[in-house]
Amino acid sequence: MATGIKDNDRGKIKTMMAGKLDEAAKQIHDHAYMEDVLDDEPLARKVRAYAVCFCKKRCMVREVVA
Numbered sequence: 619m620a621t622g623i624k625d626n627d628r629g630k631i632k633t634m635m636a637g638k639l640d641e642a643a644k645q646i647h648d649h650a651y652m653e654d655v656l657d658d659e660p661l662a663r664k665v666r667a668y669a670v671c672f673c674k675k676r677c678m679v680r681e682v683v684a
Contacts, residue, residue, distance in 0.1 A: 635671045635678045642669035643682045652684050 646652065652665040667682040 631673055631676060632678075635673055635676065638671040639669045639678055639680045642671065643680060646682045652682075 646667050646669065652667050655665045656662055665684070667684075669680045669682055671678045
């Protein structure tokens with residue numbers, strides 16, 4: 619991802635990554651991915667979904683709650 623953010627701009631990187639995690643969580647909800655798994659797998663009772671964002675050498679993960 620060409621963001622124009624330097625490695626030492628930690629504040630900007632964290633803010634940008636948090637926004638991308640929000641987008642990923644919204645996509646998981648909007649497309650009903652967790653519900654699809656429950657519909658397709660009759661033995662599944664609970665599904666855990668995670669939004670993941672990488673930028674350079676950093677990674678952020680957030681659990682998406684149904």
